[in-house]
Amino acid sequence: MEKIISIKDLNYTYPDxxxxxxxxxxxxxxxxxxxxxxxxNGSGKSTLTKLIDGLIEAESGTIAIDGQIINEDNIWxxxxxxxIVFQNPDHQFVGATVEDDVAFGLENQGIPRxxxxxxxxxxxxxxxxxxFKKRDPQSLSGGQKQRVAIAGVLATKPQIIIMDESTSMLDxxxxxxxxxxxxxxxxxxxxxxxxxxxxxxxxxxxxxIVVINDGKIVQDGKPVEIYDLGSNLRKFGLEEPFxxxxxxxxxxxxxxxxxxxxxxxxxxxxxxxxxxx
Amino acid sequence: MEIxxxxxxxxxxxxxxxxxxxxxxxxxxxxxKLFTxxxxxTGSGKSTLVRHINAxxxxTSGNIKVGERVITSETNNKNLKPLxxxxxxxxxxxxxxxFEDTVEKDIMFGxxxxxxxEEEARESAHKMIKMVGLDETYLTQSPFDLSGGQMRRVAIAGVLASDPETIILDEPTAGLxxxxxxxxxxxxxxxxxxxxxxxxxxxxxxxxADYADEMAVIHRGKLITEGLPKEVFNNQDLLKEDLxxxxxxxxxxxxxxxxxxxxxxxxxxIDELGIEIKQQLNGD
Numbered sequence: 001m002e003k004i005i006s007i008k009d010l011n012y013t014y015p016d017x018x019x020x021x022x023x024x025x026x027x028x029x030x031x032x033x034x035x036x037x038x039x040x041n042g043s044g045k046s047t048l049t050k051l052i053d054g055l056i057e058a059e060s061g062t063i064a065i066d067g068q069i070i071n072e073d074n075i076w077x078x079x080x081x082x083x084i085v086f087q088n089p090d091h092q093f094v095g096a097t098v099e100d101d102v103a104f105g106l107e108n109q110g111i112p113r114x115x116x117x118x119x120x121x122x123x124x125x126x127x128x129x130x131x132f133k134k135r136d137p138q139s140l141s142g143g144q145k146q147r148v149a150i151a152g153v154l155a156t157k158p159q160i161i162i163m164d165e166s167t168s169m170l171d172x173x174x175x176x177x178x179x180x181x182x183x184x185x186x187x188x189x190x191x192x193x194x195x196x197x198x199x200x201x202x203x204x205x206x207x208x209i210v211v212i213n214d215g216k217i218v219q220d221g222k223p224v225e226i227y228d229l230g231s232n233l234r235k236f237g238l239e240e241p242f243x244x245x246x247x248x249x250x251x252x253x254x255x256x257x258x259x260x261x262x263x264x265x266x267x268x269x270x271x272x273x274x275x276x277x
Numbered sequence: 278m279e280i281x282x283x284x285x286x287x288x289x290x291x292x293x294x295x296x297x298x299x300x301x302x303x304x305x306x307x308x309x310k311l312f313t314x315x316x317x318x319t320g321s322g323k324s325t326l327v328r329h330i331n332a333x334x335x336x337t338s339g340n341i342k343v344g345e346r347v348i349t350s351e352t353n354n355k356n357l358k359p360l361x362x363x364x365x366x367x368x369x370x371x372x373x374x375x376f377e378d379t380v381e382k383d384i385m386f387g388x389x390x391x392x393x394x395e396e397e398a399r400e401s402a403h404k405m406i407k408m409v410g411l412d413e414t415y416l417t418q419s420p421f422d423l424s425g426g427q428m429r430r431v432a433i434a435g436v437l438a439s440d441p442e443t444i445i446l447d448e449p450t451a452g453l454x455x456x457x458x459x460x461x462x463x464x465x466x467x468x469x470x471x472x473x474x475x476x477x478x479x480x481x482x483x484x485x486a487d488y489a490d491e492m493a494v495i496h497r498g499k500l501i502t503e504g505l506p507k508e509v510f511n512n513q514d515l516l517k518e519d520l521x522x523x524x525x526x527x528x529x530x531x532x533x534x535x536x537x538x539x540x541x542x543x544x545x546x547i548d549e550l551g552i553e554i555k556q557q558l559n560g561d
């Protein structure tokens with residue numbers, strides 16, 4: 001598998017802070033992967049995102065994006081490969097209409113107008129928001145706003161999309177729509193997705209979960225492996241998955257298989273137990 | 278303090294072509310010393326509703342009774358201090374409201390604004406910082422050096438420091454990690470047990486199921502229903518029309534009921550669900 005991001009021995013301490021925010025961290029992310037980066041408030045996960053996007057500069061260590069180690073001279077080129085969708089959709093809008101807004105990122109890259117119009121239309125089509133292109137972004141629901149924000153990111157044709165808690169302010173329906181859309185785009189557009197999240201369910205769609213605590217990677221594995229940590233997840237600010245909590249209230253009397261079960265699997269097991277009564 | 282909405286309508290930009298009803302003829306009572314959750318989609322009018330309780334917004338018609346006080350369209354902006362001392366409001370992203378150079382001064386601002394002496398306010402700051410799960414060493418720090426979760430706690434401490442009888446929370450845990458969220462929710466539940474009235478706006482139906490005594494559902498400015506969470510979450514009409522999403526446990530029970538399992542009423546918490554499953558599987 002081809003590495004799209006390769007981080008080696010990274011260190012960063014905020015001015016006047018007593019402890020490093022990122023502490024000798026190394027991490028490889030592969031092309032077309034969906035990696036969830038999780039950890040409690042203050043664990044360093046947002047700092048890591050800022051370092052990857054070159055918004056702040058590491059004290060030591062390197063970050064390679066698409067094979068190139070980023071430095072002051074090539075950071076702008078590296079940044080064109082990354083799109084970020086932020087937490088609060090209301091903080092990301094600049095345009096008076098949805099299409100203006102999506103065009104904004106392209107204007108910044110100096111794309112000619114006729115080409116821009118096609119690309120904005122394409123991006124809105126990908127997020128299924130074409131019908132809304134003349135609307136004021138402020139009149140949209142939270143989920144729709146985040147879809148427009150994703151279109152703005154897609155229009156610039158990035159290889160990597162970072163979702164920085166982008167679904168945390170959405171209601172459950174909005175969240176589901178956005179996550180399914182991201183999954184579909186990852187597959188169709190060969191994108192790499194990094195999602196920074198607290199939401200254990202959001203991580204179910206990813207292929208890998210990286211747990212960060214005190215600026216270090218403390219766990220790195222497939223979702224099922226991470227969910228098997230059970231109540232230890234709480235040490236990292238995370239909630240146990242719903243099915244784990246339900247299974248622990250059921251006690252030992254019921255014969256359920258060992259290890260993590262997702263909702264579908266647990267439902268099937270309970271139906272089986274019900275049918276043999 | 279009991280709070281009663283009596284035919285409250287709120288129109289944004291009345292008499293203009295863009296007039297729209299933020300609230301449309303809302304009547305209901307929020308009971309004293311209970312934990313009431315207000316739910317509804319983004320833009321449904323939940324925040325508009327609660328902003329009437331401390332007269333940040335005034336009704337276009339109808340009135341709101343907050344204890345002895347009555348708020349109408351005529352209510353004057355003078356003399357609102359006693360009301361605002363009684364009704365504390367924690368907004369979404371309350372950390373945006375921090376402004377002093379130390380945490381202590383920030384927490385002291387509220388009580389002093391409501392007439393407490395410096396000494397009383399300081400005493401209150403020391404008590405509240407511990408109540409929100411931080412220690413006293415934070416008091417001398419700048420609020421802007423804290424993490425998002427810590428800033429949130431400081432902002433909540435600032436509201437609690439004025440000792441309001443009623444506390445309104447507008448999605449107070451958005452963006453907090455799950456462990457932090459649980460701590461903050463337990464804090465509010467604890468305050469209720471000490472005799473405060475809690476009003477919580479939230480999208481998180483599990484929090485409604487776990488903490489609220491009563492709930493109200495708002496849709497397009499109208500009060501659709503109110504009552505015990507267990508009853509409201511079992512209201513088939515609301516679910517059919519997608520006006521409400523279920524807590525995880527109720528959604529899972531609904532799935533289970535497609536084969537074999539039967540629930541008279543959908544359980545809404547994990548503990549209730551666990552008990553029902555055990556009973557149905559081995560008669561425990």
